[in-house]
Amino acid sequence: MKSLARGGTIPNEGAGVFIVLPVLNEIANIGNLLDKIEAELAGVPFTVGILDDGSTDGTIEYVRERMPGSGRRLHLICRKKTMRASQRGSALRVLMLWGLENTSHEIFVEMDGDLSHRPEELLTGIGLIREGRCDVAIASKYVEGSRVINRPWGRRMVSKVCSYAVRTLISPAVRDYSNGYRFYTRAAARLAAEHAYRYGSPIYLSEVLALWMRHGLRIEEFQSLYVGRNEGLSKLRVADLVKAAIAVFEIASRYHVLGFRRLPAAVEGAREQSSAAGGK
Numbered sequence: 001m002k003s004l005a006r007g008g009t010i011p012n013e014g015a016g017v018f019i020v021l022p023v024l025n026e027i028a029n030i031g032n033l034l035d036k037i038e039a040e041l042a043g044v045p046f047t048v049g050i051l052d053d054g055s056t057d058g059t060i061e062y063v064r065e066r067m068p069g070s071g072r073r074l075h076l077i078c079r080k081k082t083m084r085a086s087q088r089g090s091a092l093r094v095l096m097l098w099g100l101e102n103t104s105h106e107i108f109v110e111m112d113g114d115l116s117h118r119p120e121e122l123l124t125g126i127g128l129i130r131e132g133r134c135d136v137a138i139a140s141k142y143v144e145g146s147r148v149i150n151r152p153w154g155r156r157m158v159s160k161v162c163s164y165a166v167r168t169l170i171s172p173a174v175r176d177y178s179n180g181y182r183f184y185t186r187a188a189a190r191l192a193a194e195h196a197y198r199y200g201s202p203i204y205l206s207e208v209l210a211l212w213m214r215h216g217l218r219i220e221e222f223q224s225l226y227v228g229r230n231e232g233l234s235k236l237r238v239a240d241l242v243k244a245a246i247a248v249f250e251i252a253s254r255y256h257v258l259g260f261r262r263l264p265a266a267v268e269g270a271r272e273q274s275s276a277a278g279g280k
């Protein structure tokens with residue numbers, strides 16, 4: 001396991017890094033986050049793909065203003081939310097497909113836009129992939145040495161119980177199934193794009209992880225510091241939790257028995273799915 005310290009300089013830059021950033025009303029964080037990403041990745045070719053689902057707090061305007069000075073390193077996709085529940089999963093999917101089709105970056109990174117995931121850990125995760133240590137690296141909340149701060153007790157409990165349930169149902173090999181700060185190879189992105197997905201909600205994260213595990217990809221979790229942001233239990237709707245619980249059983253059945261459905265025409269089909277599965 002890596003320590004919380006930065007990963008240091010990156011050997012063999014290759015074709016760079018594609019950052020997948022779903023955002024909704026992140027005006028308080030987005031500028032700071034993009035500054036930090038740029039600082040951490042100085043010297044590394046990278047593109048940040050941002051998908052906004054209809055922010056009303058100026059996030060879209062801010063990103064648009066920043067784009068001309070970004071040296072084409074920012075790409076913004078704007079959608080309108082079609083439901084109250086989070087559509088972060090389908091946002092991740094759309095961005096991943098965009099990165100596959102429009103960049104040649106070899107490493108994909110998914111992270112939140114609210115600074116809960118620290119850009120200071122980018123080089124650690126990127127380093128693990130570049131060194132060929134794994135196909136998917138997760139900045140885990142639940143490995144030895146990891147820490148979670150500023151997260152209310154109730155929210156921590158929900159997260160822990162969910163992780164425990166998913167580990168029991170899918171596999172104990174991974175500790176942090178719902179983690180949204182993860183790094184993976186372009187080949188892993190392609191594999192995900194070649195398969196259908198069902199969930200446009202955040203449970204998409206576990207769905208894709210299970211797909212990768214079923215296909216034998218090597219997953220590694222590394223120590224991380226997670227900084228909670230505005231995470232009261234009130235944000236979680238009971239209906240969404242129930243849906244997520246049912247989804248976990250469904251994902252486990254595909255992981256253990258049924259397998260994951262391959263799309264007939266890889267990326268094309270996956271793109272259609274993305275627009276169809278706005279969120280479940």
Ligand SMILES: Nc1nc2c(ncn2[C@@H]2O[C@H](COP(=O)(O)OP(=O)(O)O)[C@@H](O)[C@H]2O)c(=O)[nH]1
Pocket residue numbers: 022023024025026051052053081085086087088091111112113114116230231235
């Ligand atoms: N595009 C998009 N991003 C979202 C949506 N919901 C949340 N996000 C973003 O996804 C990330 C994680 O969401 P957050 O609400 O912080 O979830 P939490 O950390 O699990 O409480 C943040 O960057 C949000 O701005 C959504 O419906 N669409």
Ligand SMILES: [Mg+2]
Pocket residue numbers: 112114116229
């Ligand atoms: Mg958050």
